[in-house]
Structure formats: C-alpha cells, structure tokens
Amino acid sequence: MSIDVLDQAIRRIREHVLAHDLKSISIIFHGGEPLLAGKKFFEYAVPEIKKTLGKVCTVKFGMQSNGVLLDDGWAELLLRLKIGVGISIDGYRELNDQHRLDHRGQSTYHQVVNAIKILSEPEYAEIKGGLLCVIQPDSDPVELLNWFRRFGRIPVDFLFPHFNHERTPPSAFDQNHGYGYGLWLSRVFDHWWGNDVHEIKIRTFEDLMHLMIGGRHAVESYGLSAVQLAVVQTDGAYEAVDSLKSTYDGAVSTAKNIFAHSFNDILSEHLVASRFERFENLSKTCQHCRLVKACGGGYVPHRYHPALGFNSPTVYCRDLMFLIEHIESRLSVRLDEEMRERMRLNLTATPAFFPDREPAVVPSIAE
Numbered sequence: 001m002s003i004d005v006l007d008q009a010i011r012r013i014r015e016h017v018l019a020h021d022l023k024s025i026s027i028i029f030h031g032g033e034p035l036l037a038g039k040k041f042f043e044y045a046v047p048e049i050k051k052t053l054g055k056v057c058t059v060k061f062g063m064q065s066n067g068v069l070l071d072d073g074w075a076e077l078l079l080r081l082k083i084g085v086g087i088s089i090d091g092y093r094e095l096n097d098q099h100r101l102d103h104r105g106q107s108t109y110h111q112v113v114n115a116i117k118i119l120s121e122p123e124y125a126e127i128k129g130g131l132l133c134v135i136q137p138d139s140d141p142v143e144l145l146n147w148f149r150r151f152g153r154i155p156v157d158f159l160f161p162h163f164n165h166e167r168t169p170p171s172a173f174d175q176n177h178g179y180g181y182g183l184w185l186s187r188v189f190d191h192w193w194g195n196d197v198h199e200i201k202i203r204t205f206e207d208l209m210h211l212m213i214g215g216r217h218a219v220e221s222y223g224l225s226a227v228q229l230a231v232v233q234t235d236g237a238y239e240a241v242d243s244l245k246s247t248y249d250g251a252v253s254t255a256k257n258i259f260a261h262s263f264n265d266i267l268s269e270h271l272v273a274s275r276f277e278r279f280e281n282l283s284k285t286c287q288h289c290r291l292v293k294a295c296g297g298g299y300v301p302h303r304y305h306p307a308l309g310f311n312s313p314t315v316y317c318r319d320l321m322f323l324i325e326h327i328e329s330r331l332s333v334r335l336d337e338e339m340r341e342r343m344r345l346n347l348t349a350t351p352a353f354f355p356d357r358e359p360a361v362v363p364s365i366a367e
C-alpha cells in the first residue's frame, strides 16, 4: 500500500469514527502477507494512525501473518508498535506442507514454527495472537491438538476451507456428517473438553458454546451479530470480505474506493449490508432452522451457489448441524437444569427443516 493510499484511508477512517461517534476501532493488517510491506511501512503507518485517530478513539492494531518472515527483528518492532500477531499454520509438518509452501514449492514449516516460538517468549505475551488452522479432515485430530499444546497457552481457531456449492469440498459427502469436517471437529471437541486441555483456547468451540447459551458474538463465521468490518485493498478499493475471492471473479469488488467514497458509501453494497442484517439475508431454510442462532447459516463465501448466489445454507450445513448438535449433547451433561433450559430456549424450537434427515449419530470417542 502506498503512502498516498494509507493517508487517505486514515482520513476516511477518521471521518467514519467521527460520524458514528465510535469509541474504539481495530485496524488489522492483512494479506497476502502483510510483512511483505516492509518495516518502514509499519514504522510510518502506526504512529500516523495514532496521531490522526488517537484523540478521537482507541485504536487496537492486529495482523494475520503466515509467519515466514517473522524473526526477532520483526517481533521487536511489532512489540514496540503494539501490533498483535496471529499466525496461520495448519499443524505438524505433513499437514502444513500440503497447502503452505513458498513460491518455490519449498516447505515453510520451520520458519513458521520459529515465528510461533519467538512470539511465545514471555516478552511478547502482549502481542502474541492466536493460530489459524485450516481443517484437513483426514488428519488425526487428537495428534494435532497435542501438537498445538507444545506452544503452551495459545488460542487456536479451526477454519473450514473455502469451498462452496459450485466448488465442493473434496471429501465424500453423507447426509449425517456432511463432508466430514463437523465429525473431525467433534473429535477435537471431545479431546479438548473431555481432557480439560485448558492451555489451548479453541475459539471455534468457545464461540459456538457462547452462542448456544444465548450470548452474542461479533464473529463472522458463526451467529447472527452484525459484522462491522470493511476491507481496504492496497490500491484503495473497498472490498466486501476478501475470502469471497474463492467464489467467482469480481465477487469481492464494490467498485468504490477511498478517494471517491466514504465508508458509509459502501454500507449499501449488498455483500456488506447483508453482513449487518444477517438473519434477514439468510435463506428460508436457515431462517427456519433451530440451530440458526449458533450456526448463523455459515460463513458467507461457503454459501455461494451458482444459481442462488449467497442465498443458500453453507455447503458445510450438515457438518455444522452435526457439530452443534454434538456440542449440545456434550454440554447438556455438564450444565445444570437452568442452563440446559436456557440453551434449549435459545436454540429456536422450529420444526426440523430436514424431514428426511436421519438423527445425528454421535461418534464413539475416547474421553
């Protein structure tokens, strides 16, 4: 991102903060790979943002990195600028190497693990963010969770890969378990929950449990809370969520940019607006589903259907159904009567929307 684009983005953010009297905002440097912007960019950007916005609101900084470039020098700079860092890694070497090779086709595993080890040093506790792991359903979930434990207390988030109804996941589909991702997650859940693996905070499960007992959560992947997030590309273009690139060419484009338009101007874009009014923009199937308050219809890019657009349950519908019902059954055992009732009332009691669906099979799992 050039300095011109950055300066204009800062002006637009300030305009928006003042117009809406926002007390705090988060700015996330996101890629591609944000460290490729170079240290000089961050040494300019963060003080400039603080200078312009610091008097009108609180600003928190974050970054999602692949960790390849992150060494001691970078860690020191990020700590000085107070930029929290999340690292993307898919697990032990064989898993990570399946999708995270460098541009020469070489493994990045050791560099990424080194980055996590650096951030795990006590002096970096303030900026150590979580790990993002894309699920590979043929991996051993217990082995993977135990592998993550080597990094001590750390949040881990498991993500569904970006498939949709046109480009479906490669694994086999069945009516009870979907593509196997929900079953895989349920096994992670049982190991985590059954063995009190407290040092790992798994956001996927904590968010779902929170939503199941009536909490509100502003996460994009689950639930129905408004998503208050805008993306500015390096050339100044506004985008809807960048993972929409996985659907069709041009899906992310809003045809608006920070030089000609304010942040308010993009609120009318359908894929931005629909993430504010989430329930109203779900398919009828999801609106009538008893799990909708927790599931939220799935992450927007995974709903894409070539004939229906985004007005469809996620391609992972059966996976999420299986997972949420599995967590519900496990939670019910531990909750007291009042909390059980609260969960039952919170998950809406609409008729089952898949009358042909077999009851979910709870897998046998060693606890």
Ligand code: SF4
Pocket: 285, 286, 287, 289, 290, 291, 292, 295, 296, 297, 298, 313, 314, 316, 317, 318, 320, 321
């Ligand atoms: S489980 Fe399926 S039908 Fe229910 S809200 Fe989620 S995507 Fe929609």
